[in-house]
Amino acid sequence: MTLVAEDVTVRAGGRALVEDVSLEAARGEVVGIVGPNGAGKSTLLRTFYRARRPTSGRVLLDGEDVWRMKGRALARRLAAVLQETPGEFELTVYDVVAMGRAPYKRAFQGDDAADREVITSALAALDVANLAREPFDRLSGGEKQRVLIARALAQEPDVMVLDEPTNHLDLRHQLDALGLVRELGVTAVVALHDLNMAAAFCDRVAVLHRGRLAASGTPRDVLTPDLLADVYRVDAEIDVHPTTGTPRITVLPPVSG
Amino acid sequence: MTAAAHGRARSDAAKPDPAPPPRRRVPYGATLALLAALAVAAATAGTAAGSVTIPPAQVWGIVLHAIHPALADPTWTPVRETIVLDVRLPRVVLGGVVGAGLSVCGMALQALVRNPLADPMLMGVSSGATVGAVLVMTFHLAFAGTFSLPVSAFAGALLALVLVVALARSGGRMTTVRLVLSGVATAEVLQAVASFLIVTSDDPHKADAALRWMLGGLAGSTWDLVWLPALAVVAGTAALLGVSRSLNLLLAGEEAAAAMGLDVHRFRAALFTLVAALVGTIVAVSGAIGFVGLMMPHVVRLLVGADHRRALPAVALLGAAFLMAADVAARTVIAPEEIPVGIITALVGGPFFLWLMRRRAA
Known part of the structure; x- marks a missing residue:
């Protein structure tokens, strides 16, 4: 599955939140969005x-405009992991993950054995199977995040869109979550704050700056001191990590005079 | 994943109390059976109690005999049969229908606005019905015979619904906050209109009747009044069960629901219309009975969880049982006088609401 953004512009209140952004995530590729x-x-x-x-531009999934597809049809192929979380309704972790089966179901259709297996293995993949009967709202932030990734997995998508999926996660679970996305072999578009994570896990990164695409390409090509100075207004040193071989970004403290 | 290696390491260090042990709930089937038994018990008590106490066994004998003469031998007087079948049973059935309907609507509405404190009486529809009913009572309107009041109340409910939706829409979209605000504002205005009509009415008896109606009650129920709301509640509950997965998705939040394939804005508009029409039908025959639609969903979520596929049937049964029981209290506490059942539900519901608030704040 290929996900392509074609000159996407989003305007609100006369201001462009996103302007003329084009990018492509090829089949099986993990693309990081940083900025x-x-x-x-x-x-x-x-x-x-x-x-x-x-407002203008198109988003294409294998050449098909996602905004011309039925929502359910898209949800069977593309899943999203978002920051927003359920609140105050005592849903169990299992209930939350089971929502991921909704795009496959018609009215009055229950979960069959196959659905339950998908849900159970999604819970296991994210290491939350033992929380299945607990109320979602009482989990820690990191546990919630993993449950939401499990829910996306239960949609059995070909493409995953993740908005800062490593927020609230400790180091171990950050690595696990991003490693899992890689392992799944799905096409993934991931918004990330941590540039080192982006450099380590993404095939390509796209840098957004004030709604525009500032640069895109392999982490090695894109993440340069000049770009970081330009976009983030920080001084940074970038070298190749001796063990992993991926770019290592070290942000330098501002020189105080 | 190396689950074994890092085990159940907590991702957040700052988590004061350990996770509660997984809840052990009574199996769902058993809970449902228990709630059904509760409803049957409340219905039996409702039919047995009154100025003439009829033993429960005889109540069932009369009912079974009416269903099929071979099921029970008539050992009772015809008067008792009339009391059970034509006086008490319609009232009990209507109580069950109204209780189930308000509870189901409350649950759907709470998912709709994603707020567990939503109540069907807060959305303006019941106030619209009140204006319609009060108009009939204070101006002695009788355009449709005995049905004048419920028809007028329903018309008022529909008008309020149109008003609320029109106010809540902006650019083809209906946001939750606007829906709640326009519902509350509409309710306040219509309530004021109804109060004005009552206060300026020159006939104290009519004013009294209108006031009683506003408090909600099931007095004077006849079979003629039961079947339409019963049909509406059964059909409405079935429809909600059909979309129970989508109701679950609403709990996940607007964006997440959209990402899981739900057309949130269309679904919300359709759901609101369905719920409002259902509440309008109910309020037209029972008056504005508060707190049932607020309380019952909470109790049921504690019992069977928030998944609407499981919670909706349970809340219908519990709501039916609760209102039938409340109506028994309304009829017997100061017999032979009757208290509007809305006073009973408010007396139980107010403290419950406060308890809920404090529990959530904790």
Whole structure:
């Protein structure tokens, strides 16, 4: 599955939140979206999972405009992991993950054995099987995040869109979550804050700056001191990590005079 | 994944109390059977109690005999048969229908606005019905015979619904906050209109009747009044069960629901219309009985969880049982006088609401 954004622009109140952004995630590729706060990362992702219609431009899944597809048909192929979480309704972890089966179901259709297996293995994959009967709302932030990734897995998608999936996660679970996305072999578009994570896990990164695409390409090509100075207004040193061979970004403290 | 290696390591260090042990709930089937038994018991008590106490066995004998003469031998007087079948049973059945309907609507509405404190009486529809009913009572309107009041109340409910939806829509979309605000504002205005009509009415008896109606009650129920709301509640509950998965998705939040394939705005508009029409039908025959639609969903979520596929049938049964029981209290506490059943539900519901608030704040 290939996900392509074609000149996507999103305007609100006369201001462009995202402007003329084009990018492509080829089959099985993990593409990172990085950029400072307010750069338009989340807004861009919203146009992928049909939460915000682009003012102009198109989002194509294998050549098909996602905004011309039925929501359910898209949800069977593309799943999103978002920051927003259920609240105050005592849903169990199992209930939350089971929601992921909704795009496959018609009215009055229950979960069959195959659905339960998908749900159970999604719970196991994210290491939350032992929490299945606990109320979602009482989990820690990191546990919630893993449950939401499990829910996306239960949709059995070919493409996953993840908005800062490593927020709230400790180091171990950050690695696990991103490693799992890689392992699944799905096409993935991931908004990330941590540039080192992006460098280690993404095939390519796209840098957004004030709604525009500032750069895109392999982490090695894109993440340069000049770009970081330009986009993030920080001084950074970038070298190749001796063990992993991926770019290592070290942000230098501002020189105080 | 190396689950064994890092085990159940908590991802957040700052988590003060350990996770509660997994809840052990009574099996769902057993809970449902228990609630059904509760409803049957409440219905039996409701039919047995009154100025003439009829033993439960005889109540069932009369009912079974009416269903099929071979099921029970008539050992009772015809008067008792009339009391059970034509006086008490319609009232009990209507109580069950109204209780189930308000509870189901409350649950759907709470998912709709994603707020567990939503109540069907807060959305303006019941106030619209009140204006319609009060108009009939204070101006002695009788355009449709005995049905004048429920028809007028339903018309009022529909008008309020149109008003609320029109106010809540903006650019083809209906946001939750606007829906709640326009519902509350509409309710306040219509309530004021109804109060104005009552206060300026020159006939104290009519004013009294209108006030009683506003408090909600099931007095004077006849079979003629039962079948339409019963049909509406059964059909409405079935429809909600059909979309129970989508109701679950609403709990996940607007964006997540959209990402899982739900057309949130269309679904919400359709759901609101269904719920409002259902509440309008109910309020037209029972008056504005508060707190049932707020309380019952909470109790049921504690019993069977929030998954609507399981919670909706349970809440219908519990709501029916609760209102039938409340109506028994309304009829017997100061017999032979009757208390509007809305006073009973408010007396139980107010403290419950406060308890809920404090529990959530904790």
